Amino acid sequence: MYAGMTANRAAGATDRAASHNRRVDFRSDTVTQPTEAMREAMARAEVGDDVYGEDPTVIALEAKVAGLMGKEAALYVSSGTQSNLLGVLAHCQRGEEYLIGDVYHVYKSEALGTSVLGGVASYPMKTDANGGLDPEQVLAGIKPDDPHSPMTRLLCLENTVSGRVQSPERIEALAAAAHGAGLKVHLDGARLMNASVKLGKPAAELVRSIDTVSLCLSKGLGAPVGSVLSGPADFIKRARRMRKMVGGGMRQAGMIAAAGLHALEHHVERLADDHANARRLAEGWRRSRA
Numbered sequence: 001m002y003a004g005m006t007a008n009r010a011a012g013a014t015d016r017a018a019s020h021n022r023r024v025d026f027r028s029d030t031v032t033q034p035t036e037a038m039r040e041a042m043a044r045a046e047v048g049d050d051v052y053g054e055d056p057t058v059i060a061l062e063a064k065v066a067g068l069m070g071k072e073a074a075l076y077v078s079s080g081t082q083s084n085l086l087g088v089l090a091h092c093q094r095g096e097e098y099l100i101g102d103v104y105h106v107y108k109s110e111a112l113g114t115s116v117l118g119g120v121a122s123y124p125m126k127t128d129a130n131g132g133l134d135p136e137q138v139l140a141g142i143k144p145d146d147p148h149s150p151m152t153r154l155l156c157l158e159n160t161v162s163g164r165v166q167s168p169e170r171i172e173a174l175a176a177a178a179h180g181a182g183l184k185v186h187l188d189g190a191r192l193m194n195a196s197v198k199l200g201k202p203a204a205e206l207v208r209s210i211d212t213v214s215l216c217l218s219k220g221l222g223a224p225v226g227s228v229l230s231g232p233a234d235f236i237k238r239a240r241r242m243r244k245m246v247g248g249g250m251r252q253a254g255m256i257a258a259a260g261l262h263a264l265e266h267h268v269e270r271l272a273d274d275h276a277n278a279r280r281l282a283e284g285w286r287r288s289r290a
């Protein structure tokens with residue numbers, strides 16, 4: 001939805017005239033092109049072997065996102081799917097279970113890698129019209145400690161859900177219910193920065209009650225690749241081992257991490273422009289259909 005605007009805004013002043021004739025692609029906010037400034041940041045990136053923990057740009061990106069989320073540590077990964085997979089696998093053992101909204105990406109759009117690769121069961125619960133769950137549902141979804149059932153370990157939330165911002169109070173109530181029952185809480189925050197900009201609240205505040213968070217750099221933020229998983233240091237250490245296991249250890253990854261750092265430094269406030277443009281477009285379409 002926002003992609004065309006991002007592509008247009010990515011077109012810098014010099015080729016603005018050319019972009020005038022370009023077709024605008026509204027399929028997704030993933031179909032963006034890096035800006036000239038982003039390409040320069042990538043070209044200039046200081047790099048090292050990140051599997052040895054020696055890439056200064058990756059280290060800087062991980063520190064930046066951990067700070068942004070108010071978490072101890074973070075891990076740079078190739079995609080949001082990998083980030084969520086590692087997140088679930090670092091929380092749950094084989095034969096255990098996570099609760100999740102039935103329309104959430106981890107359940108619907110990641111080939112159920114958590115089950116296929118991790119042997120972790122998913123328990124989908126019906127979301128409401130805004131894409132939310134309620135604490136009663138969560139409590140009802142938790143299985144008794146009984147050999148007939150998997151052990152419920154984790155609640156997986158999402159924000160935004162198909163462009164819908166989730167209420168911070170509801171998220172806190174869901175997390176409190178889960179934590180009260182001994183579960184951990186993971187958030188697929190692929191577009192958490194959109195929610196943060198929309199609500200005018202820092203991301204860290206939106207995930208205060210959440211244990212671990214996945215953030216995509218390659219959606220509306222406009223980086224060509226990459227996501228970051230954040231959480232407690234011991235969790236990130238487990239996730240780092242899992243990342244190696246799934247073949248996600250990258251060497252001079254600072255080349256691409258630089259794009260993510262650049263996006264976080266320069267593209268966050270501009271999400272407000274995307275929101276305004278998306279609304280204008282939606283209202284125009286609505287009027288044209290009326």
Ligand SMILES: *Cc1c(COP(=O)(O)O)cnc(C)c1O
Binds near residue numbers: 105
């Ligand atoms: C895109 C997306 C992901 C996965 O990210 P990829 O980088 O495409 O693997 C996860 N969750 C949500 C909500 C997404 O929109």
